[in-house]
Amino acid sequence: MNAVLSGMYRVAPRLAVRDRADHLQSAGQPIEYVSICKRYGAAVALKPTNLRIEAGEFFSIIGPSGSGKTTLLGLTAGFVAASEGHIKIGGVSIEGVPPFKRNIGMVFQNYSLFPHKTVGQNIAFPLQMRGIPKRDIATRVENALRLVRLENVANRHPNALSGGQQQRVALARASVYNPSLLVMDEPLSALDKNLREELQYEIKQLHSKLGCTVLYVTHDQAEAASMAERIAIMNAGEIVQLGSARELYRNPRNRFVAAFLGQANLIPVAGLERTASGIAATTPFGERIVSVKGYEGDGDSWICVRPEAIRITASRPEMDNVVKGVVVDTTFMNGVQRHRVNINGGPVVEQFEQIISASYTPAIGTEVYLGWRADDTLIVADG
Incomplete structure (x- = not known):
């Protein structure tokens, strides 16, 4: 034609x-x-x-x-x-x-x-x-x-x-x-x-x-x-x-898409391992994070976790992924409670939830646990 x-x-x-x-x-x-x-x-x-x-x-x-x-x-x-x-x-x-x-x-x-x-x-x-x-x-x-x-x-x-x-x-x-x-x-x-x-x-x-x-x-x-x-x-x-x-x-394809659409916690991956239930990623700061899906190519990759998928608690929760850190900032905006937590001297992870359903509000400087499911964890390619 x-x-x-x-x-x-x-x-x-x-x-x-x-x-x-x-x-x-x-x-x-x-x-x-x-x-x-x-x-x-x-x-x-x-x-x-x-x-x-x-x-x-x-x-x-x-x-x-x-x-x-x-x-x-x-x-x-x-x-x-x-x-x-x-x-x-x-x-x-x-x-x-x-x-x-x-x-x-x-x-x-x-x-x-x-x-x-x-x-x-x-x-x-x-x-x-x-x-x-x-x-x-x-x-x-x-x-x-x-x-x-x-x-x-x-x-x-x-x-x-x-x-x-x-x-x-x-x-x-x-x-x-x-x-x-x-x-x-x-x-x-x-x-x-x-x-x-x-x-x-x-x-x-x-x-x-x-x-x-x-x-x-x-x-x-x-x-x-x-x-x-x-x-x-x-x-x-x-x-x-x-x-x-x-x-x-x-299901963002890479780090750019994950960061551009909505908010995302992006943690660098030091190594990947295939497990019976999915993928296990190690981080440069020593944590082991499990995921059920994601990128397994040869290039650099990142752990992607959305802030609303994370729970913040005073004691260690029974969840697939748990990391420990210190609260470095707390804000309240548009009905949402937001926390920024420094993980083991490594990255700062953001967590938020609706104020109406929030059961725990730690002060800045408090040691806390962050937990989330493997289903809410995605390994994405660099880019």
Whole structure:
């Protein structure tokens, strides 16, 4: 198909682009990245990447600055030209299709609303650019405002609205023309915590009502975990692991993924031994930790234990793994009691639990035991 499309493009470029643009007008299309790559001279912003996002899926990309997530977004929207590979929407390559014909709705961190236009005019603008009849525009704008619960602000200007309301207007404008793909680039990062959580719920509700495919780019791991059906974690220009939030949290592939998604205690491994029930790891500070699963390759590896899986006690508990240490810090935050414990002069391990269920609150300097199950211990690769 690629050869046929490229041949059509060479013979009659306008016809080919128009036909492919027309194809994009139905919502909820699958997105496929085929060996897509972006280089700037010798620098590789995105390594060859293969990825498929299903029709109607809410898909999130997370990663640190410089990981490649913004490059992938730019390639999708058509703001960046690929060095190699191509992208398909609905099974058809969009190579050569300009950004304004890709039927992609965009929502940015800074809202990007026209300050001189009213809310209604902002939402109507993309419909006017697409030649929608005037008699239909008013109905579509009204329906879009109802979806984001802003029916009463159509005649106001953006500067008369709160940040949360402006972002709702941006969502309405991006979705009013039924895009095949809705791309969101850090849309909530400028808002306070309570408002972010409220809009997270509203965006999920909007997605459910529209049925469009969503590509959500964020640096906020918790935000991605609470919203997306699947998450791609990127680092150094490539996807290092892909899956649901639960899969990524419970079974991180390496140290980077374990540390990036949620909180993790990571302890270096000095040696590994296969046992009848799983894996036994020795640490540089003399402890022996058992696990039922994990990495057994030749490279360096780490013990990964989530803080909420650990119990803190005054006397030695009957658990698979037990280490002894001294409390070096205690904090209370958002209903959670957190302890940091120095283990045998080695690493500092964090433990936390809900205050409402906490039965033991040691003071700083107290000698304590930390215990956890082998099922909650994972050996992960370095990286």
